[in-house]
Amino acid sequence: MCAHRLVRLSDSYWSKRRRIQASVQSHIADLQSHDVTDDAIDNIIHPHDGTSPAEPDISSSINSPDVCSSSEGLTNTLLSSTELQSFQTGENDLNGSFIEANNVYEGENDNVDNHTVDCDDADFDTWSKCGSSESDESIDFEECDYKHSDEMLEADLHKWADNFNISRVALGSLLQILHPYHPRLPVDSRTLLHTPRSATISNVAGGVYHYIGIQSRLERLHQSGLLKVTNNMCIRMQVNIDGLPLFKSSGMQLWPILGCIKEPDLKLSEPFVIGIFAGLVKPKSLAEYLSDFVAEATNLHKYGLQLSDGVVFVRLHSIVCDAPARSFLKNIKSFTGYHGCERCIQRGKYYCSRMTFPDTDSTLRTDDSFINMADEDHHLNDVHSPLAQLSIGMVTGFVLDYMHLVCLGVVRRLLLLWLRGPLPLRLSARAVSHLSQKLLSLRSCTPCEFSRKPRSVVDIDRWKATEFRQFLLFTGPLVLRSILPQELYSNFLLLHAAIFCLVHPRYCTQYCDFARKLLIKFVQHCHHAYGQQFVVYNVHSLVHFPDDVQFFGPLDGISCFPFENFLHSVKRLVRSPYLPLQQVVNRVYERHCHLLTAKQCSDSPVLKHMLHTHSNTDNAVFYMCVETKQYTLRTRDCDNCVCLKDDKFGRIQYIMQKADEIILVIHVYETVTTFYSYPLDSQNLGIVCLKNLSPSNCTYLLADVKHKCMCMPMTDDYDSFLAVPLSI
Numbered sequence: 001m002c003a004h005r006l007v008r009l010s011d012s013y014w015s016k017r018r019r020i021q022a023s024v025q026s027h028i029a030d031l032q033s034h035d036v037t038d039d040a041i042d043n044i045i046h047p048h049d050g051t052s053p054a055e056p057d058i059s060s061s062i063n064s065p066d067v068c069s070s071s072e073g074l075t076n077t078l079l080s081s082t083e084l085q086s087f088q089t090g091e092n093d094l095n096g097s098f099i100e101a102n103n104v105y106e107g108e109n110d111n112v113d114n115h116t117v118d119c120d121d122a123d124f125d126t127w128s129k130c131g132s133s134e135s136d137e138s139i140d141f142e143e144c145d146y147k148h149s150d151e152m153l154e155a156d157l158h159k160w161a162d163n164f165n166i167s168r169v170a171l172g173s174l175l176q177i178l179h180p181y182h183p184r185l186p187v188d189s190r191t192l193l194h195t196p197r198s199a200t201i202s203n204v205a206g207g208v209y210h211y212i213g214i215q216s217r218l219e220r221l222h223q224s225g226l227l228k229v230t231n232n233m234c235i236r237m238q239v240n241i242d243g244l245p246l247f248k249s250s251g252m253q254l255w256p257i258l259g260c261i262k263e264p265d266l267k268l269s270e271p272f273v274i275g276i277f278a279g280l281v282k283p284k285s286l287a288e289y290l291s292d293f294v295a296e297a298t299n300l301h302k303y304g305l306q307l308s309d310g311v312v313f314v315r316l317h318s319i320v321c322d323a324p325a326r327s328f329l330k331n332i333k334s335f336t337g338y339h340g341c342e343r344c345i346q347r348g349k350y351y352c353s354r355m356t357f358p359d360t361d362s363t364l365r366t367d368d369s370f371i372n373m374a375d376e377d378h379h380l381n382d383v384h385s386p387l388a389q390l391s392i393g394m395v396t397g398f399v400l401d402y403m404h405l406v407c408l409g410v411v412r413r414l415l416l417l418w419l420r421g422p423l424p425l426r427l428s429a430r431a432v433s434h435l436s437q438k439l440l441s442l443r444s445c446t447p448c449e450f451s452r453k454p455r456s457v458v459d460i461d462r463w464k465a466t467e468f469r470q471f472l473l474f475t476g477p478l479v480l481r482s483i484l485p486q487e488l489y490s491n492f493l494l495l496h497a498a499i500f501c502l503v504h505p506r507y508c509t510q511y512c513d514f515a516r517k518l519l520i521k522f523v524q525h526c527h528h529a530y531g532q533q534f535v536v537y538n539v540h541s542l543v544h545f546p547d548d549v550q551f552f553g554p555l556d557g558i559s560c561f562p563f564e565n566f567l568h569s570v571k572r573l574v575r576s577p578y579l580p581l582q583q584v585v586n587r588v589y590e591r592h593c594h595l596l597t598a599k600q601c602s603d604s605p606v607l608k609h610m611l612h613t614h615s616n617t618d619n620a621v622f623y624m625c626v627e628t629k630q631y632t633l634r635t636r637d638c639d640n641c642v643c644l645k646d647d648k649f650g651r652i653q654y655i656m657q658k659a660d661e662i663i664l665v666i667h668v669y670e671t672v673t674t675f676y677s678y679p680l681d682s683q684n685l686g687i688v689c690l691k692n693l694s695p696s697n698c699t700y701l702l703a704d705v706k707h708k709c710m711c712m713p714m715t716d717d718y719d720s721f722l723a724v725p726l727s728i
């Protein structure tokens with residue numbers, strides 16, 4: 001054993017690491033071949049909705065481009081061989097940051113994890129080392145020993161188990177297998193994952209509840225370097241509260257209180273859990289449910305939080321929820337009630353078994369009129385919601401979420417009318433089939449920023465919010481053009497153009513008032529075209545959207561999309577019906593153990609998939625992909641259409657790095673025309689028809705790209721294309 005150890009100690013660090021990784025992979029393969037991991041494999045979490053794992057085909061025989069003049073001021077500095085070799089493509093680690101488990105509760109224990117363990121073995125001190133182990137450059141190779149390797153292995157196993165949602169049973173079994181080879185590794189999954197030994201679970205509002213808090217998150221963000229603090233700075237936090245049904249077979253549901261830092265911009269700001277409630281019904285008492293949150297938010301607002309670099313104060317940015325959750329949190333009448341509109345005082349009209357709000361110019365509610373209960377019929381009783389104590393407007397602070405109201409509301413309603421509505425409105429079977437074919441034909445040109453590709457309308461009942469969003473903003477105007485009657489198509493364009501303006505950061509300020517006029521016209525025209533029964537709460541609320549955009553900026557910044565994605569991942573943390581809250585709490589604390597670093601969230605573009613260095617082009621290095629903070633550009637057709645700052649449109653042929661510049665070789669389109677002229681010239685929104693792609697190469701810097709476009713063929717012969725800018 002001693003000789004064996006001596007030999008091993010003389011190995012290089014990388015040899016050890018390779019050997020360890022091979023050993024782990026082998027054990028994992030063994031483990032995954034057993035039944036015990038089946039549910040683990042089935043429960044793989046894809047942490048980032050919207051990223052495609054598929055890699056482009058790499059052609060080893062790509063021709064050297066005929067690079068024409070560097071008209072955009074390119075530098076011709078050669079990239080030295082040392083620089084070339086030192087160029088690394090990075091990998092972002094987007095795991096949540098660490099929050100210490102400092103509460104006390106008798107744990108979930110052993111319904112899920114049936115191992116007998118001594119939790120006192122947990123070695124929390126190793127976490128600082130685990131965090132630093134990711135900084136490979138700083139490792140002193142001579143001092144590497146088994147202890148260091150095992151710590152790295154421990155960290156890697158933790159990350160692997162979290163990323164793939166590996167069950168505790170499967171992980172424990174793997175640790176048992178590894179233990180003879182790596183005696184320093186913990187033998188129990190809870191020790192490895194730093195599962196809290198206990199956490200406080202309270203009986204609250206008819207269910208059980210655990211409060212994690214805002215402070216611990218801010219402290220961890222500060223420690224990780226993501227949150228740069230100056231004394232007396234103000235942090236603005238968005239809050240989301242919504243119900244999350246857990247099982248089809250029971251009414252068990254979670255009601256998490258989620259937060260998300262909006263200001264300052266943390267580069268990577270993902271939602272986090274502030275508190276979480278579990279019960280068979282929603283919280284019976286709003287005051288009890290929100291008590292801890294309101295107390296802490298008030299405290300952080302008044303007195304701030306002392307961090308090592310100064311005191312920070314927390315203000316609420318906005319509260320983003322769906323309509324039922326908003327009425328629950330504001331203690332007001334439901335949106336199906338006569339006084340259900342949260343923004344104006346019009347009394348709804350009950351028509352054809354539904355509540356409608358046909359007026360578009362009623363007197364608006366204000367934060368003051370809400371606090372004064374000027375419209376008593378709007379409130380459930382004379383008691384204000386506990387949230388009224390916070391520094392947020394009870395009307396203006398509760399934004400109208402366009403994910404639920406527009407994507408899942410209005411757009412879905414329109415599609416269902418065309419597919420299954422009254423006969424005069426319904427499309428023919430042939431038209432529906434044509435619509436589906438057109439949508440399916442666009443799958444191959446869907447940029448990687450979209451998490452889903454277009455589906456047939458046969459699957460309309462299974463469409464997700466993001467698919468309705470894609471239909472409204474990108475594919476709808478193209479696929480509906482020859483299918484819908486002109487009047488209904490023009491009506492759809494009103495909604496499309498208005499929401500496009502409000503979603504796009506570049507246009508939301510400039511066209512906000514214009515979008516308001518379009519939305520009012522849309523609602524009024526819907527009344528005429530589809531009947532009064534169509535103008536329900538969702539449709540009516542459209543006229544109030546521009547107010548939120550004026551106050552908070554583009555719609556994507558105040559939508560439920562990021563929270564919904566996060567809730568989906570929370571739901572997958574529950575593996576069995578036994579003590580679901582405890583399971584979620586444990587998993588949340590375990591996942592907080594991953595540190596984020598500012599380095600991992602760099603704004604710098606990242607080149608990926610290097611092809612070759614070509615001697616005829618000044619040693620430029622060619623790549624297939626460059627990732628920026630906003631978008632990913634590739635040389636393949638679905639990701640290579642861009643609008644440039646000189647207002648030309650083109651297709652990227654090559655991506656190369658020369659010196660420290662990233663250069664794009666682009667073929668530009670010679671003919672750019674308008675796609676629609678009603679309700680405005682589509683070129684004003686960057687939506688254009690493209691034709692006649694020039695075969696000559698033009699070079700641009702990456703910084704010359706104005707935005708990426710979704711480029712869809714308009715004809716079967718791929719002669720002309722519709723380009724729609726991505727709203728990022």
Ligand SMILES: [Zn+2]
Pocket residue numbers: 341342343344345346357362540541544
């Ligand atoms: Zn209203």
